[in-house]
Amino acid sequence: MEIRQRHTISSFNHFHKKYYYIELAIAASGEVEQFGRLEAPLLQLRGVALSMLFSPMQDQLPAASVSERRFRTKSGADMTFSQQSQPFISLRGVRKSFGSLEVLRGIDINIRKGEVVAIIGPSGSGKSTLLRTINGLTPISEGSIRVGDIEVNDPKLDEIKLRHRVGMVFQQYNLFPHWNVLQNVMQAPIQVLKQPRREVEARAHKLLSEMRLPEKADCYPGELSGGQQQRVAIARALCMEPEVILFDEVTAALDPEMVKEVLAAVRKVAEDGMTCILVTHEMGFAREAADHVYFTDKGVIVEHGPPSDFFTRASNPRTKEFLSQDL
Ligand SMILES: Nc1ncnc2c1ncn2[C@@H]1O[C@H](COP(=O)(O)OP(=O)(O)OP(=O)(O)O)[C@@H](O)[C@H]1O
Ligand SMILES: [Mg+2]
Numbered sequence: 001m002e003i004r005q006r007h008t009i010s011s012f013n014h015f016h017k018k019y020y021y022i023e024l025a026i027a028a029s030g031e032v033e034q035f036g037r038l039e040a041p042l043l044q045l046r047g048v049a050l051s052m053l054f055s056p057m058q059d060q061l062p063a064a065s066v067s068e069r070r071f072r073t074k075s076g077a078d079m080t081f082s083q084q085s086q087p088f089i090s091l092r093g094v095r096k097s098f099g100s101l102e103v104l105r106g107i108d109i110n111i112r113k114g115e116v117v118a119i120i121g122p123s124g125s126g127k128s129t130l131l132r133t134i135n136g137l138t139p140i141s142e143g144s145i146r147v148g149d150i151e152v153n154d155p156k157l158d159e160i161k162l163r164h165r166v167g168m169v170f171q172q173y174n175l176f177p178h179w180n181v182l183q184n185v186m187q188a189p190i191q192v193l194k195q196p197r198r199e200v201e202a203r204a205h206k207l208l209s210e211m212r213l214p215e216k217a218d219c220y221p222g223e224l225s226g227g228q229q230q231r232v233a234i235a236r237a238l239c240m241e242p243e244v245i246l247f248d249e250v251t252a253a254l255d256p257e258m259v260k261e262v263l264a265a266v267r268k269v270a271e272d273g274m275t276c277i278l279v280t281h282e283m284g285f286a287r288e289a290a291d292h293v294y295f296t297d298k299g300v301i302v303e304h305g306p307p308s309d310f311f312t313r314a315s316n317p318r319t320k321e322f323l324s325q326d327l
Pocket of ligand 1: 101103121122123124125126127128130
């Protein structure tokens with residue numbers, strides 16, 4: 001993050017742009033000190049940088065219960081996720097090591113289209129790493145990850161297709177400070193997907209309205225509160241029209257009064273039928289918004305279930321201990 005601040009915006013030519021993306025990638029990871037340890041630095045950073053452009057939003061309150069949530073399939077059929085036979089996202093025996101540190105130790109997860117999954121667990125248990133494997137930012141050591149018809153670890157992976165399908169919102173909003181809100185939201189669909197400006201602009205305005213930020217289109221990120229910036233980041237992710245959005249602790253950097261507005265925005269995204277994977281420390285939110293909750297510890301899924309069971313009948317001692325700390 002310090003690196004980002006040191007960047008001179010006036011020197012934003014092509015060369016610097018490349019490094020600016022790298023800086024954003026590092027800022028996005030929230031782990032500046034780990035820069036030197038990244039594997040295959042250039043490739044990985046390029047992937048992360050691309051994802052910055054692809055991160056995908058809206059807000060308000062309650063509506064249908066999760067089991068009633070509906071979404072429209074590509075064929076146009078309207079259905080609830082419980083009617084599907086095939087998972088949309090599937091992780092099988094996923095393992096990931098950083099050097100000798102095994103961070104993911106055999107993860108199996110199935111997520112259906114339209115489903116909202118919360119991943120909770122202690123710090124360092126591998127939650128962010130898990131999310132990053134799903135959009136290919138972190139290559140896995142073993143196992144397989146499928147998103148729709150894309151095998152994420154296929155050496156011939158079409159990165160653009162994957163990032164188009166999978167959006168991500170980070171704890172640090174990572175907006176481009178020298179672009180106004182509208183430009184931030186519009187950039188990836190125009191530059192990466194080569195979509196027509198007029199079409200993207202209309203979509204961006206609509207999303208900003210849904211995020212309750214219609215009057216902020218011309219503002220620069222530095223003129224917005226943390227909660228507003230995070231809602232712009234959600235709008236930016238949504239502007240890519242992804243099929244799933246990964247939310248990594250999107251309220252963790254916010255003051256309490258802003259947490260609410262961002263959670264309302266995330267809830268709206270979920271209620272609109274977007275498949276969502278939420279890494280969160282907000283237990284109340286996980287309980288209320290998720291269809292299924294996974295508890296991870298030391299790189300494995302210790303326990304999972306629908307929130308009604310998970311939060312009342314957790315049986316594993318590690319889960320119980322973790323939940324008791326939140327009370
Ligand atoms: N690029 C990396 N290089 C080396 N080690 C890494 C890298 N990324 C993550 N780790 C290590 O992997 C472990 C899991 O990290 P991860 O960020 O996935 O945890 P987390 O569950 O998201 O934690 P938190 O709740 O604090 O965000 C940590 O020990 C971390 O230091
Ligand atoms: Mg994390």
